Amino acid sequence: MATVGVLCGRVRVEEKLIAAALTEVGVSPRPVTPAGLPLPPTPMPTPIPPAPAAAGGLAGGLLLDRGQDRAVATALLAAARVCGAIVLDAGIAASGDRLAVASTLATAGVPRPTTHLACTEEAALIALADVGYPATLLPLPFGSAAVALLDADTAEAVVEHRSVLGTGRAALALVQAGIWPTSARVRLVVVDGEAVATLPGAEARPAALHIAESTARALGAAMLGVDIVYTAGGPVVWDVAPVPEFRHATPLGGKTVAEAIAELIQRRLPSPELVPAPPATVEFTHPGTFTIRLGEETRHGVVLSA
Numbered sequence: 001m002a003t004v005g006v007l008c009g010r011v012r013v014e015e016k017l018i019a020a021a022l023t024e025v026g027v028s029p030r031p032v033t034p035a036g037l038p039l040p041p042t043p044m045p046t047p048i049p050p051a052p053a054a055a056g057g058l059a060g061g062l063l064l065d066r067g068q069d070r071a072v073a074t075a076l077l078a079a080a081r082v083c084g085a086i087v088l089d090a091g092i093a094a095s096g097d098r099l100a101v102a103s104t105l106a107t108a109g110v111p112r113p114t115t116h117l118a119c120t121e122e123a124a125l126i127a128l129a130d131v132g133y134p135a136t137l138l139p140l141p142f143g144s145a146a147v148a149l150l151d152a153d154t155a156e157a158v159v160e161h162r163s164v165l166g167t168g169r170a171a172l173a174l175v176q177a178g179i180w181p182t183s184a185r186v187r188l189v190v191v192d193g194e195a196v197a198t199l200p201g202a203e204a205r206p207a208a209l210h211i212a213e214s215t216a217r218a219l220g221a222a223m224l225g226v227d228i229v230y231t232a233g234g235p236v237v238w239d240v241a242p243v244p245e246f247r248h249a250t251p252l253g254g255k256t257v258a259e260a261i262a263e264l265i266q267r268r269l270p271s272p273e274l275v276p277a278p279p280a281t282v283e284f285t286h287p288g289t290f291t292i293r294l295g296e297e298t299r300h301g302v303v304l305s306a
Helices: 013-024 070-082 098-108 121-131 152-165 206-219 257-268
Strands: 002-007 027-032 062-065 086-088 115-118 135-139 147-149 173-177 186-191 194-198 223-231 234-241 283-285 291-293 296-299 302-305
Touching: 002 013, 002 070, 013 027, 013 257, 027 257, 062 070, 062 257, 070 086, 086 257, 098 173, 098 206, 098 234, 115 121, 121 135, 121 152, 121 173, 135 152, 147 152, 186 206, 186 257, 194 206, 194 257, 206 223, 206 234
Parallel strands: 002 027, 002 062, 062 086
Antiparallel strands: 115 173, 135 147, 135 173, 186 194, 186 223, 223 234, 283 291, 291 296, 296 302
16 A cells, blocks of 8 residues: 655644545555654665654655644755655745745736735835735734734834834735735635635635636645635735645535545655566477577576576
């Protein structure tokens, strides 16, 4: 039975659903946890020596990214790739941040709200004056909560607080036009380029499905959660989730998210080495001497391999 590693800090409902779907199609899931997983930042030797952790099992294998701690997952995925693993993740969203995603989508022509990068308190306030209120402040790391800014007074207090407490990367953020509660968004789960499920929220219109799938393609994502909002100018990508939850997702077709992931893994598993087939037994007999078969020769009852 083929085996696939599932990178996760802990096994949640989603990982259990994926494991069940993989077992159903004859693939054995193996949880890979960051704890006790030292990975060398160099290619693994072949043959791989015994390892106390699961590092050896990653070399040349397939690893599914379900890491909840994105800082840890990003580092482990990079090391796993160097070790020779085939990684299925959210592409640029798995290894980058909200700025990298916003820049990539803008370059690809995927519609998004008006957005500015704010590196300082002054820049944030200038950006807010440009996009207007209400607006949203999005810290760059995925998993960091967005902050709704309803007016200038609230914005000044929030931005000043972040400026005082944050240093370096923690002080950077995107300023995005508008505010959209979860109930007003539609989150679509895209697996292998196809929107397969939607989570509770706004209606999943055909245009939203198209934008979500375009987002996954632009980011090179094997799987991705995409939040869409419907603005006056049409649907736009509000945010993405590198490792989306889907326990409450509603399938859009005939398969669940877990089943779609299992099918993707089946398609991407490394092919086993082909074993050469035995030669055919076509005979050519020389009168009174010997018999030649394709792949072997017989002389006086002795078989000689060709």
